[in-house]
Amino acid sequence: MFDKPIIDVLKEKLGDRIKDISQPRERRIYLFVDGKDIQDAARIIFFDMKSRLCTATAIDTRLGVEIIYHFFIDEDGMMINLKTVAPRPDLIIKSVAAVFVAAEWIEREMAELFGVTFEGHPDPRRLLLADDFPKCIYPYRNDYPQSKIEGFEAFPIDSPDKDNTNDL
């Protein structure tokens, strides 16, 4: 589709918004942009370069929650991994779902599992967690308590001395 290598197209279209770019494998490009530029970069890669959003990955790191949007250009077989960081302590970043609908569910998932706030998300409800799951506890973070959470019991277990044979 493009008359020159995709990495050069990206450099041309995004200019100095790219903080870091590399192509470690033939079909993989990793690029890093600041949080304020994520909407622009996603719009250019999704609409102008005619890619599709595979999904997004959030990773809990020391700097904050690292977010990687994985785009795939079907025609060229090239995967573009767009990275950014939602900085601690408030973990706020602009929403890509406001630009195109494909990112809606995955951002809802990242918001509830990692506690990232996506500014401008059109439908910021919970997707996977139960409605009565405690607020401000994020299961996929590294500091998630491995022991029981106060005030929340996912599956109440009957005491062993209770006779529940009649329930069957």
Added chain:
Amino acid sequence: MKETIIPIGPFHPLLEEPELFTLRVEGETVIDVDVKIGWNHRGIEKLAQGLTWDQVPYLVERICGICSTSHPYACVLAMEEILDIKAPLRAQYIRSTVGELERIHSHLLWLGLAGHFVGYNTVFMWAWKYREFVLDSLEHLTGNRNHYAMFKAGGVRRDFSQKAMDFTMKSMDGVEKALKMFLGVVSDDPVLKKRLVGVGILTYEDAILYSATGPTSRPSGVDHDVRRDEPFDAYDKVDWDVVVLKEGDVFAKAACRILECIESVKIIRQCIENMPEGEIDAGVTDIPPGEGCGHYEAPRGEVFHYMRSDGTGYPIRHKIRAPTFNNLPTFKATCPGAHIADVALITAAIDPCYCCTERVGVVDNTGNKSVLTQDDLTKLSIDRTFAIRRDLGKLTWDPYSKLI
């Protein structure tokens, strides 16, 4: 007209995942739909971070009983990208054969269920009968009808025996004959055409916007297939085509699946005929630091795995995205405007196992409540088929004497 809210779900016996569809209807026309998922969230990504690299393919195999090859496939491709190696040639052919056999059995399962929901129980019986040949082949080749545990980083765990490969070649003849018969049944039947053509159309633009994948988007004219676009293993060494249709309705989705099965038979035959001799394992010992993405075209669409390693024995992050995660939101585009009896079909056209529900509560705004069972919803759908049959003068027997 008064607006009614119909929740479908969250628990139904035919789907492996509980989901809740909240339909807003006016009369018999759907005007909006909302999907809620999460009852079956098992935290597999978090679990994977506590397992060794060798254990992770076993874990991801258990995400889905039908896609039990696709997830390990994408997972080992991601690992091999971190390692920067490729599996030996014989292992590549073995992997592709297992992947394609899985595609046929998944599509036949879907075809049978779809046949049941439009009131064609003969299709249901036949599709599942021929699916047994595929499962038998898988049992001969890998040792199990499901959960084959064939995949590991850098190769496969077990070799194919010549006897099993001969058996598979023989059963492929029968399967191909059956598939061609199904294609004839679907494309020639006027009732089926009237029932399925123009129902639940996903337009090309919507398929792109929602980033839908697999047999959800290819019938809408989106020409993509991971196996061709990013060739791996045996897929660039054999001759096959990507099935792309234009219409985007349920009929096109059914046709696309059957045509894909015929392509899969082609791939399996070539893989077994040209099966090279040699090693099946590259002997991977540890995974270096790095990150890798693996994706594979599962029967329902693209499966995506992202893995990051810091050089220890465990992945520090393992992201998994199943195709339904991208395909489910397309209901927002396909359901509005549809007849309520078609909703079961439209949803079934995306996910092979979904049709109706264990129980559906019909709640209107005044709070009166009545309950429709799964049988009631199936009956609604079957009734519609028979109404069409009667109009066409094709109804030769009383449907109510032979219902479920």
